Amino acid sequence: xxxxxxxxxxxxxxxxxxxxxxxxxxxxxxxxxxxxxxxxxxxxxxxxxxxxxxxxxxxxxxxxxxxxxxxxxxxxxxxxxxxxxxxxxxxxxxxxxxxxxxxxxxxxxxxxxxxxxxxxxxxxxxxxxxxxxxxxxxxxxxxxxxxxxxxxxxxxxxxxxxxxxxxxxxxxxxxxxxxxxxxxxxxxxxxxxxxxxxxxxxxxxxxxxxxxxxxxxxxxxxxxxxxxxxxxxxxxxxxxxxxxxxxxxxxxxxxxxxxxxxxxxxxxxxxxxxxxxxxxxxxxxxxxxxxxxxxxxxxxxxxxxxxxxxxxxxxxxxxxxxxxxxxxxxxxxxxxxxxxxxxxxxxxxxxxxxxxxxxxxxxxxxxxxxxxxxxxxxxxxxxxxxxxxxxxxxxxxxxxxxxxxxxxxxxxxxxxxxxxxxxxxxxxxxxxxxxxxxxxxxxxxxxxxxxxxxxxxxxxxxxxxxxxxxxxxx
Ligand SMILES: Cc1cc2nc3c(=O)[nH]c(=O)nc-3n(C[C@H](O)[C@H](O)[C@H](O)COP(=O)(O)OP(=O)(O)OC[C@H]3O[C@@H](n4cnc5c(N)ncnc54)[C@H](O)[C@@H]3O)c2cc1C
Numbered sequence: 001x002x003x004x005x006x007x008x009x010x011x012x013x014x015x016x017x018x019x020x021x022x023x024x025x026x027x028x029x030x031x032x033x034x035x036x037x038x039x040x041x042x043x044x045x046x047x048x049x050x051x052x053x054x055x056x057x058x059x060x061x062x063x064x065x066x067x068x069x070x071x072x073x074x075x076x077x078x079x080x081x082x083x084x085x086x087x088x089x090x091x092x093x094x095x096x097x098x099x100x101x102x103x104x105x106x107x108x109x110x111x112x113x114x115x116x117x118x119x120x121x122x123x124x125x126x127x128x129x130x131x132x133x134x135x136x137x138x139x140x141x142x143x144x145x146x147x148x149x150x151x152x153x154x155x156x157x158x159x160x161x162x163x164x165x166x167x168x169x170x171x172x173x174x175x176x177x178x179x180x181x182x183x184x185x186x187x188x189x190x191x192x193x194x195x196x197x198x199x200x201x202x203x204x205x206x207x208x209x210x211x212x213x214x215x216x217x218x219x220x221x222x223x224x225x226x227x228x229x230x231x232x233x234x235x236x237x238x239x240x241x242x243x244x245x246x247x248x249x250x251x252x253x254x255x256x257x258x259x260x261x262x263x264x265x266x267x268x269x270x271x272x273x274x275x276x277x278x279x280x281x282x283x284x285x286x287x288x289x290x291x292x293x294x295x296x297x298x299x300x301x302x303x304x305x306x307x308x309x310x311x312x313x314x315x316x317x318x319x320x321x322x323x324x325x326x327x328x329x330x331x332x333x334x335x336x337x338x339x340x341x342x343x344x345x346x347x348x349x350x351x352x353x354x355x356x357x358x359x360x361x362x363x364x365x366x367x368x369x370x371x372x373x374x375x376x377x378x379x380x381x382x383x384x385x386x387x388x389x390x391x392x393x394x395x396x397x398x399x400x401x402x403x404x405x406x407x408x409x410x411x412x413x414x415x416x417x418x419x420x421x422x423x424x425x426x427x428x429x430x431x432x433x434x435x436x437x438x439x440x441x442x443x444x445x446x447x448x449x450x451x452x453x454x455x456x457x458x459x460x461x462x463x464x465x466x467x468x469x470x471x472x473x474x
Contacts, residue, residue, distance in 0.1 A: 009356055009357070010273075010335075010338050010339065010342055010356075010357045010360075012356070013273070013338060013356075013357045013358065013359060013360050014358065014359045014360070015332050015333060015335075015338070015359075015360045015361070016330045016331040016332030016333070016360075016361055016362075017330065017331065017359075017361070018077065018081060018082065018330055018331045018361065019081055019082035019197075019198065019272070019331055019359075019361040019363070020272070020274045020313070020358070020359035020361060021081060021082065021085075021196060021197050021198035021199070022081065022198050023358075023359060025198075027074065028074055028075070028076070028202060030074060030217050030218060031074070031075075031215050031216065031217040031218075032216065032217070032218075033216050033217060033218040033219045033239050034068070034070060034216040034219040034237060034239040034240050034242065035239075035240070036239065036240040037240040037241050037242070037243075038068060038240060038241075038242045038243070039242070039243045039244070040066040040067060040068045040214075040242060040243075040244050041065045041066045041067065041244060041245050041246065042055075042058060042065055042066075042067045042068075042244055042245065042246045042247075042248065042408060043067075043068050043070060043233075043235045043242045043244035043246070043247045043248070044067065044068070044069045044070065044247075044248045044250055045070050045221045045224065045235055045247070045248070045249050045250060045251055046069075046070075046071060046078070046249070046250035046251040046252065046254070047069045047070075047071035047074070047075035047076070047077075047205060047215055047217070047250075048075075048076065048077075048078045048079060048080035048081075048201065048250060048252060048397070049080045049200070049201060049204065049393065049394065049397035049398070049401070050250035050252065050386050050387060050393070050397045050400055050401060051069050051071075051248065051250035052069070052075065052080075052201065052204045052205055052208050052401070053204070053397055053398050053400070053401025053402070054248050054250065054386070054400075054401040054404045054405060054408075055067050055069055055208045055211075055213045055401075056124075056204065056207065056208050056211070056213075056401065057401050057402045057404075057405035058404075058405045058408060058409070059208065059211040059212065059213055060211070061405055061409060062409065063211070063212070067212075067213045067214070068213075068214045068215075068216060068242060068244075069208070069213060069214065069215045069216065070216050070219045070221055070235060070237055070242065071215060071216065071217045071218075071219060072218070072219065072220035072221070072254075073217065073218070074217045074218075075201060075202070075205035075215055075217065076198055076201035076202055076205065078252060078253065078254065078363065078364070079252060079253060079270075079363045079364065079365050079393065080197060080198075080200075080201040080394075080397075081197060081198040081201050081202075082197065082198075082272070082331060082361055082362075082363035083197045083270075083363065083393075083394055084197075084270075084272060084293070084303045084304075084305060084313065084315045085194055085195045085196060085197050085293070085305050085313070085394070086139065086192060086194070086195075086293045086303060086305070086392075086394060087118055087121055087122075087134070087136075087192060087193040087194070087195050087394050087395050088118070088139055088189075088191070088192040088293065088392060088394065088395055089111070089114045089115045089117075089118055089164070089189070089191035089192060089395060090114070090392040090395070090396075091110060091111060091114060091392075091396075092371070092372055092373040092388070092389050092390050092392045092393070092396060093370065093371040093372030093373070093390070094372075095107050095110075095111060095162060097370075097372065098110065098372075098419040098420075101419065102419035106417070106418070106419055107419060108162065108163060109414070109418075110418050110419055110420070111162050111163050111164070112163050113399055113414075113415070113418065114191075114395060114396065114399060115163060115191045117395045117396070117398045117399045118136070118191050118192065118193060118395050120398055120402075121193075121195075121200075121394075121395060121398050122134055122136065122193060124207075124398075125200065125203065128203060128204075128207040129203070130199065130200060130203030130204065130207065131199060131203070132195045132196050132197075132199040132200040132203060133194070133195060133196040133199065133307070133308035134193050134194070134195050135193060135194045135290075135291040136190075136192070136193035136194075137192075137193070137194060137290040137291040137292040137293070138188050138189055138190040138191070138192050138290070138292050138293075139188070139189050139191075139192035139292060139293045139294070139295065140169075140174070140177060140178060140186050140187070140188050140292040140293070140294050140295075141155065141186055141187045141189070141294075141295050141296075141297060142174065142178075142180050142183050142185075142186045142294060142295070142296050142297065143183070143184045143185050143186065143296075143297045144180065144181075144182045144183060144184065144296055144297070144298075144348075145182070145184070145452050145453055145455075146184075146452075146455075146456075146457040147452035147456050147457055147458055147459055148184070148296065148297035148298065148452065149184045149185060149297075150457070150458060150459065151297050151459060152168075152184075152185055152186070152187060152297050153168075155187055155297075156168040156187050159187065159189065164189050164191065165189065165190050165191065166187050166188065166189045167187070167188045168185065168186075168187055169185060169186045169187070169188055170185055171183060171184055171185055173186075174186040175287070176287070177287060177288070177289075177290055177292060178286065178287050178288045178292065178294065179285060179286055179287050179349075179351075180294070180296075180348050180349065181347060181348055181349065181350055188292070192292075192293050193293075194291045194292075194293050194305050194306070195394070196307070196308060197394070216239070218239075219237050219238065219239045220237060220238045220239075221235050221236065221237045221251075221258065222236050222237065222238065222258070222259060223235075223236040223258065223259040223260070224236075224247055224249060224258065224383060226378075226381035226382070226383050227247075227380075227381050227382035227383065228381070232244060232245060232382060233245075233246070233247040233381060233382040233383050234247075235247055244382070245382060246382050246383075246384065246408045247382060247383050247384070248383075248384045248385065248386075248404055248408070249383070249384070249385035249387075250385070250386060250387065251387070252265070252364075252365065252366040252387040252388075252389070252393070253265070253267045253268070253363070253364030253365045253366045254267070254364065255267075255366055255387065263427040263428045263429075263430070264366075264368075264427060264428075265366035265367055265368050265387065265388050265428075266366070266367040266368075266369075266428050266438065267364045267365070267366065267367075268317070268364065268365050268366075268367045268390070268438070269317070269333070269362050269363070269364055269365075270315055270316070270317055270362065270363055270364075270365060270391060271315060271316065271317070271333040271334075271337045271338075271341065271360065271361065271362040271363075272313055272314065272315035272341070272360070272361055272362070272363075273313070273314060273315075273338055273341045273342060273345070273357050273359065273360045274307065274311050274312070274313040274314075274357070274358055274359050274360075275311045275312050275313075275345070275352060275355040275356065275357060275358065276311065276355055276356045276357075276358045277309055277310045277311050278310055278311060278312065278352055278355055282349075282351045282352055282355070283310065285351035286349055286351055286352065288306045291305070291306050293305050296348075298449045298452075299446075299448050299449050300316060300317055300446050300449055301316065302314055302315065302316040302341070302344050303315050303316070303391075304348075311358075312345060312349065312352060312355075314341050314344065314345050315341070316340070316341055316344070331361040331362055331363060332361070332362065333360050333361060333362035337360070337362070338357065338360045341360075342357050365389065365390060365391055365393070366387045366388045366389065366390070367388065367390050368388035368390075368425050369425055369426050369427060369428050370425050370426075371390055372388065372420065372423070372425070373386070373387065373388045373389045373390070373392075373393070373396055373400070373420055374386070374387070374388055374420055374421075374422075374423045374425060375400045375403045375404060375407070375418075375420055375421050375422075376421070376422050376423070377404065377407035377408065377422070379410070384404055384407060384408060386400035386401070386403070386404055387400075388425075399415070399418075402415055403415040403416060403418065403421060407421075
């Protein structure tokens, strides 16, 4: 940890080192790589939440299965070890699209399953002895100007149609939970818990190993060869080839690096910063005793949590996307992103204005062309996958893992009938169109936020246009 940071400063901020969530414990001891060619029942590429939940539920259902997880760095290296720690009930890309394509009843059930998944993660963590600083305080969406308030009201009206159990709070009720400067109101949704992400993923990796799953770290897959009537699928890695009855791809924001999948999901960066621990008098001014996860209603929104050790962690999109779908390696983010997030933090919580920013980092998440996640499996090729969660995968990965387990085991279930299963989504455009489109979209969101901060009362048309062009729906 840096010492002697200037008040409110970022000069000594640690940047990268995967994420702050590893700062207390250090990075985990590496597990040995794949020793050479192998044959298993299920090979899983990627040891984040998706890969590990899939392994967990498969092994629980069929203890005799031989399962190998192949991980290029270490379990929890990706977004699962870097995220904002919102164990939320969100359906990636919204519900209205699914309501149109799959009907109301199926979409309502999908939402209920995500609500239940929040509790499932909490229950498994308790059963497996995973200490992940979990507090189920719900999420609080806060409006800070007139245009945001309009969107908040629309959100509250829409939430009332779904099993969100959302409650619209006025300024005083909001302040009773949390004092955000300029807050005009909020919506509280109880189906969300604050977690320490890296503790969850490390605990899950250990739980999966206890069940007898092999995790091979330092093992990079370069290609997945689909199975045929005559041959099983194969994962080609830098350490050997793994033949399996089933192969699951759980590489999310890194998927573009695999052969043939460059345009599947755009790798989008999200960045975070965390303050030093705040003194009791600051917490007295801020409140936040319920540890709700917090988000504002800006287009280029920010998300926050109060950490177990009394800091504020805040995240948002900085430089959202690197040309050619390049993914970063060790979580370093751009200095201007650190300054941007630190500025928003001080604006929201003037009482924390003197707090040093101790750590900054970034991670990569997978964005499909239609901004909706998919769980897929083909019995013909033996290959499955899950991902494209955009920024809402912490809970969805659990439901995805349970769904993949049913698909692999050939067990049709309520989960395998959900609207996100086996969707066909078109691929992203080639460069430079892809890069230009994302830059233009985020420039539009930032300009729309500025216009709204300067007094525009309705949602800025620029933001609506950016949503349309990008294919993003709410
Ligand atoms: C900064 C940030 C904040 C976020 N905040 C939230 C939040 O608060 N709430 C929420 O719901 N979601 C959030 N998300 C998204 C969420 O973290 C992800 O959706 C989720 O962690 C995805 O898990 P995963 O296992 O699919 O992917 P990852 O955790 O990215 O795991 C993929 C793994 O695959 C490995 N891998 C990749 N390529 C290969 C290869 N070729 N061979 C072998 N291994 C490979 C990687 O090293 C990695 O360990 C956030 C994401 C980021 C980046």
